[in-house]
Every structure is written in structure tokens, then in C-alpha cells.
Amino acid sequence: MNVGLIGYGTIGQTLAEAIRSGVAGDVTLVAVMDVFDPSPFDGAPGDPAYSTDIDEFLAQDIELVVEAASQAVLKKFARQVLAGGKNLMAMSVGAFAAVEFLDEMRDLALQHGRRIYLPSGAIGGLDALSAAAIDDIDEVVLTTTKPPGGLQSAGLEQGVDLATIQEPTCVYEGPAIEAVGLFPKNVNVAAALSLAGVGVHKTRVRIVADPAASRNTHRVEARGRFGEFTMELRLLPSPSNPRTSYLAALSAIRTLRNLTEPIRIGG
Ligand SMILES: NC(=O)c1ccc[n+]([C@@H]2O[C@H](COP(=O)([O-])OP(=O)(O)OC[C@H]3O[C@@H](n4cnc5c(N)ncnc54)[C@H](O)[C@@H]3O)[C@@H](O)[C@H]2O)c1
Known part of the structure; x- marks a missing residue:
């Protein structure tokens, strides 16, 4: 090809x-x-x-x-x-x-x-999620945890000062459709999950800034008629670009x- x-x-x-x-x-x-x-x-x-x-x-x-x-x-x-x-x-x-x-x-x-x-990109489990979506899914929640530096200034709009936080802090919680606007660097993962599962309005996104985090972590929790699954990826950056997960x-x-x-x- x-x-x-x-x-x-x-x-x-x-x-x-x-x-x-x-x-x-x-x-x-x-x-x-x-x-x-x-x-x-x-x-x-x-x-x-x-x-x-x-x-x-x-x-x-x-x-x-x-x-x-x-x-x-x-x-x-x-x-x-x-x-x-x-x-x-x-x-x-x-x-x-x-x-x-x-x-x-x-x-x-x-x-x-x-x-x-x-492609599934920096997330996984889209095969299981899209299979489950053939029937009813009640809930899909994506929790992304990043070092504060990886979250730009968007967290400030939520009343969180990323420069001074000492412990893992939730800087955003809401529907994927809103999250993709506020956190453009997270947009691919939230969009892929939404497309595979219940769409951008029903998929929930939580963004956590963790000063102790050295990797980007994506945790997906889904529940529906299939049962439930939880998946967590702790990702390393590409050798040539810290902003892109390998x-x-x-x-x-x-x-x-x-x-x-x-x-x-x-x-
Ligand atoms: N699906 C996912 O989970 C996922 C994960 C990481 C990155 N991405 C996305 O993949 C894309 C590429 O990521 P990357 O890390 O390789 O980015 P990158 O910045 O390393 O590379 C992008 C390339 O596109 C080129 N480019 C810019 N404007 C262009 C134009 N008009 N025509 C042709 N080329 C042009 C740039 O010069 C650069 O070489 C980005 O949109 C990124 O958000 C998706």
C-alpha cells in the first residue's frame, strides 16, 4: 500500500x-x-x-x-x-x-x-469500549493526571494556582466537550474515548495536576450492561519530544x- x-x-x-x-x-x-x-x-x-x-x-x-x-x-x-x-x-x-x-x-x-x-493514540481500551457501546454504557470517566507544567494556565480559570500546589489537585471536572476546549493538549485522548464510547457530551473528564507526577497518567473507568472496566496507562514521552507520548x-x-x-x- x-x-x-x-x-x-x-x-x-x-x-x-x-x-x-x-x-x-x-x-x-x-x-x-x-x-x-x-x-x-x-x-x-x-x-x-x-x-x-x-x-x-x-x-x-x-x-x-x-x-x-x-x-x-x-x-x-x-x-x-x-x-x-x-x-x-x-x-x-x-x-x-x-x-x-x-x-x-x-x-x-x-x-x-x-x-x-x-488510531488509539495515547490511550487504549477503545476496542473494549466500542464493543461495549453496541449496547448501553452508563458511564465513562477519564482521569488524566499530569505534572502541573503540562497543564498550561487553564487550571487557573478553575481557581487553582498550578505553580504553588503541593499535592494532587483536581483542576477540572466536566463533560469532554468542555474539557477539549479548556485543555487543548488533552483533546486527542478525550475525543478518542468519546468517539469509541458515549460521545463528547456524556464522557466525563477529570484533570488532576500532581506536582509529584513524572509521567502522564490516563485512567479510564467505564460501566454499563457489559459490566465494568478500569484501565490505567502511565505513559513515557517520545524520545525526541516530551510533549508526545511514545x-x-x-x-x-x-x-x-x-x-x-x-x-x-x-x-
Ligand atoms: N491521538 C493521540 O493520542 C495523539 C497523541 C500525540 C499527538 N497527537 C497529535 O498528532 C499530531 C502530530 O503530533 P507530533 O507530536 O508528531 O507533532 P510535531 O509538532 O512533532 O510534528 C508536527 C509536524 O507537522 C508539521 N506541520 C505544521 N504545519 C504543517 C502544514 N501546514 N503542512 C504540513 N505539515 C505541517 C510541522 O512542521 C511538524 O513537522 C498533533 O496534532 C498531535 O496533537 C495525537
Whole structure:
């Protein structure tokens, strides 16, 4: 499968290396688009075509476009990708928290007979949650715990001074739809959980600032007719970027690999 990549940053470079080394399955990276000029590639045999222009990029023989840039970039180019007859894998899952965007993308994909893949990113358990969502789910609660520095100034709006807290402090509790606006760095995980489960209005989000925390922790509690589950991820950052959980890059590789794998586990 021929793949084109928009965004050659932390996730993009990890994915490109995985494709090069064969870890991402039977795929070839034929094109990369980013804003760097000149190209980050030196024209060695097997290097992808590099472009800063979307039309030039999409003119390549690409079956699947992977977006690993930003929500703004995804929103800007997703229509063109789908209308151009290419499948889309999007890492900036937070964009889909906006129901209008989600509906528009679903319609466009249907209209053009294309598929949109949303990797689990920095969260997990979406297989169990989306299976459970076939029947009734009563409650999904995401509790994200981060060092105070990872929560920007948004906590201040909730009356918490992040610079002076001494112990784990809940700085926000509310529906995912509100949380994604207040904590943009948390948006992907909250959106992915909402999409897999009960939506952005019913999914509850708690954000905890913990001065003793050295990792980002996501705890998911779900309850419904299936029973209940609790899952906790204590994540390490990517080697090259402390802001991106390494698991997010690995999930991009896994999603890609699943597309050419004869047997898939979990979904
Ligand atoms: N789903 C998840 O759980 C999850 C986890 C981590 C990151 N993400 C998201 O994945 C995306 C990529 O994350 P990252 O850590 O690799 O980011 P990054 O900042 O390391 O890389 C982003 C790349 O996109 C490029 N870019 C910016 N504008 C562009 C444009 N107009 N056209 C093409 N390229 C452009 C940048 O130059 C950069 O190379 C972000 O939106 C991030 O929020 C999702």
C-alpha cells in the first residue's frame, strides 16, 4: 500500500522510520508533506517525494494519507484528501470532537467510498469500549493526571494556582466537550474515548495536576450492561519530544500495520 504522510514531526518521523524498516507492514512511503524548506530528505534511493504543496503531494500515487501534523492542518486538507479518492488516517483525533466536522467527514468518506482511520493514540481500551457501546454504557470517566507544567494556565480559570500546589489537585471536572476546549493538549485522548464510547457530551473528564507526577497518567473507568472496566496507562514521552507520548507514535505504526495484516487482533 502506498502511503503519503502530512507532518514529518515526532510521530511522522517515527512512522517513516517504521515504514522504512518494515515494521509498519507491507507499505511504502511514497510522499511526505511538511512546511520545511528545503526538504529534510537528501534524495537517497527510496526517499519519498517531498513537497510543501498539497496539490503536488496529492498528485503522487497515494492510497492512504496519514495526517500527523495538527488539528488545523487536518481540518484544512481532509476534504481534499477524501474527495481526491484517498483513505485518511488522522492522528489529530481531537478535531473530531466537533460533531459538525465528524459528520462532514463521515458523509464525505461515504460519498467517495473512502475510509477514515483514527488510531488509539495515547490511550487504549477503545476496542473494549466500542464493543461495549453496541449496547448501553452508563458511564465513562477519564482521569488524566499530569505534572502541573503540562497543564498550561487553564487550571487557573478553575481557581487553582498550578505553580504553588503541593499535592494532587483536581483542576477540572466536566463533560469532554468542555474539557477539549479548556485543555487543548488533552483533546486527542478525550475525543478518542468519546468517539469509541458515549460521545463528547456524556464522557466525563477529570484533570488532576500532581506536582509529584513524572509521567502522564490516563485512567479510564467505564460501566454499563457489559459490566465494568478500569484501565490505567502511565505513559513515557517520545524520545525526541516530551510533549508526545511514545505510545501515540506506536499506535500510528500499529494502525498502519493492521491495514495490511491478514489477521487482526482487537478490532
Ligand atoms: N491521538 C493521540 O493520542 C495523539 C497523541 C500525540 C499527538 N497527537 C497529535 O498528532 C499530531 C502530530 O503530533 P507530533 O507530536 O508528531 O507533532 P510535531 O509538532 O512533532 O510534528 C508536527 C509536524 O507537522 C508539521 N506541520 C505544521 N504545519 C504543517 C502544514 N501546514 N503542512 C504540513 N505539515 C505541517 C510541522 O512542521 C511538524 O513537522 C498533533 O496534532 C498531535 O496533537 C495525537
